[in-house]
Amino acid sequence: MNAEFATTFPQFTRLDPESAQILTAAARVVTLPAGTAIFHDGSACANYVLVIDGSVRVQKVAENGREIVLYRVESGQSCVLTTNCLISHGDYAAEGIAETNVKALILPAMAFRTLxxxxxxxxxxxxxxxxxxxxxxLLLIEEVAFGRIDVRLAAWLLHHSAGDGNIKSxxxxxxxxxxxxxxxxxxxxxxxxxxxWVTLHRGRVEVINRDGLGSLRDSV
Incomplete structure (x- = not known):
């Protein structure tokens, strides 16, 4: 078993010998550059993907072009949509994009089902x-369906602003x-x-009053 993979996923070091052999023989490590489309909405799923390093953004795009980020798959994680597709023999219902350079372990569907x-x-x-x-x-659905956008935006800005308060978004x-x-x-x-509370710049938001944003975030 790849040493880096074993460090990132220590759970697999406890596999029984035969299962460990199946995993080692079938899996391969790949490197994907930032911006790579790892899977598309409606495409078939052929592999179980485990991220060793980097970040994959999983998002849904509506017919009108609106997008929502469902979640990110980062080091030590797997993709729940991939798991669902492999178990149900269905197709992807969203798309996955490499946000950064990504190193991942790819396990073919047959080996996944065997293990x-x-x-x-x-x-x-x-x-x-x-x-x-x-x-x-489920938490995301609750926030989108019932959460106030001003409160959610304030919380997001506070969570992602650090150091000088600048957010490149x-x-x-x-x-x-x-x-x-x-x-x-x-x-x-x-x-x-x-x-x-903020100063707006081209492609950047600067948080200048965390207390103000915090008071809104904590108001509900």
Missing amino acids: LARSEQFRDFVFSAYAARISDL THQDLATELGTAREVISRQLKEFERRH
């Missing part, structure tokens, strides 16, 4: 990751992250700027 059937340790990893991500998605980037329209984000940012 799922024979290895309790492998099953525990797969379904624990699946359950955790489903919880995240366009209004469209923020709209995609929060599952709303760019015009809604632009209007809300203008209101935050009017309150002297």
Whole structure:
């Protein structure tokens, strides 16, 4: 087993010898440059993907062009949509894009299903990751359906601003992250700027009053 992979996924060092052999023989490590489309909405799933390093953004794009980020797959994680497709023999219902250069371990579908059937340790990893991500998605649905966009935007800005308070994101980037329209984000940012909580720049938002944003975030 690849040493870097074993360090990132120590759960697999506890596989029984035969399962470990299946994993080692079938898996391969790949490197994907930033911007690579790893899978497309509607495409078939041929591999189980485990991210060793980097970040994959999984997003849904509506027919009108609106986008929402569902989640990210980062070091030590797997993709719940991939798991779902492999188990159900279905197609992807969203797309995955490499946000950074990504190093990943690719396990063909046949080997994935073999290990799922024979290895309790492998099953525990797969379904624990699946359950955790489903919880995240349910929280996202709740936030999008019931959460106030001004509160959600304030919380997002606070979470992602560090050091000098600068966030390199366009209004469209923020709209995609929060599952709303760019015009809604632009209007809300203008209101935050009017309150002297942020300063808007081209392609960048500068947080200048964390207490103000915090008071809004904590108001509900």
